[in-house]
Amino acid sequence: AQTVTQSQPEMSVQEAETVTLSCTYDTSENNYYLFWYKQPPSRQMILVIRQEAYKQQNATENRFSVNFQKAAKSFSLKISDSQLGDTAMYFCAFIIYTGANSKLTFGKGITLSVRP
Amino acid sequence: DTGVSQDPRHKITKRGQNVTFRCDPISEHNRLYWYRQTLGQGPEFLTYFQNEAQLEKSRLLSDRFSAERPKGSFSTLEIQRTEQGDSAMYLCASSSDRGNRPEAFFGQGTRLTVV
Numbered sequence: 001a002q003t004v005t006q007s008q009p010e011m012s013v014q015e016a017e018t019v020t021l022s023c024t025y026d027t028s029e030n031n032y033y034l035f036w037y038k039q040p041p042s043r044q045m046i047l048v049i050r051q052e053a054y055k056q057q058n059a060t061e062n063r064f065s066v067n068f069q070k071a072a073k074s075f076s077l078k079i080s081d082s083q084l085g086d087t088a089m090y091f092c093a094f095i096i097y098t099g100a101n102s103k104l105t106f107g108k109g110i111t112l113s114v115r116p
Numbered sequence: 117d118t119g120v121s122q123d124p125r126h127k128i129t130k131r132g133q134n135v136t137f138r139c140d141p142i143s144e145h146n147r148l149y150w151y152r153q154t155l156g157q158g159p160e161f162l163t164y165f166q167n168e169a170q171l172e173k174s175r176l177l178s179d180r181f182s183a184e185r186p187k188g189s190f191s192t193l194e195i196q197r198t199e200q201g202d203s204a205m206y207l208c209a210s211s212s213d214r215g216n217r218p219e220a221f222f223g224q225g226t227r228l229t230v231v
Contacts, residue, residue, distance in 0.1 A: 103161055104209065109157070
């Protein structure tokens with residue numbers, strides 16, 4: 001079974017500073033994808049960034065980057081130059097790319113508050 | 117394509133009534149997921165489809181919940197004999213197992229309140 005663990009329930013960061021959100025996962029599969037999703041208060045879940053397990057290079061999307069450590073099964077999200085609009089719940093998620101058991105599994109999420 | 121669409125956005129129902137929600141996925145997506153989310157928590161997996169086949173259903177789901185995707189396009193989620201504990205946001209998402217883009221896209225959700 002696949003599991004995703006986000007052990008930090010809440011974090012706070014000053015506007016313009018950098019924050020790192022942690023995530024670990026567990027799987028016996030070798031071909032999978034990892035994601036970070038953002039859910040602003042009362043708003044839709046949107047994809048922030050994704051990482052293919054077979055790629056060693058860490059994914060980046062503008063101010064968002066990941067630190068993917070496959071051997072350690074760790075997948076952290078770094079937000080640089082934090083903005084007030086980054087305030088949201090952030091969810092780490094995982095999917096096996098092929099096969100019948102390909103449901104998207106989420107962590108419990110972390111609430112990030114950006115302080116002005 | 118306007119993305120994943122869910123209807124209704126809000127539903128208030130009396131305990132014991134049946135409710136049905138609809139989800140229209142992104143047109144080229146063959147996978148469709150249903151999740152339930154309560155305030156401040158992560159999405160809880162309910163079930164998912166690949167085309168019209170329901171491949172997995174959560175063991176946490178009681179027999180009061182049923183989902184269909186009859187033609188591999190839109191999907192419905194029905195809750196029979198609703199209980200107050202069913203009050204939650206019900207999220208639908210879709211994705212594709214073709215190409216190199218397996219990420220799921222979410223609808224805006226249906227918020228259910230059972231009174």
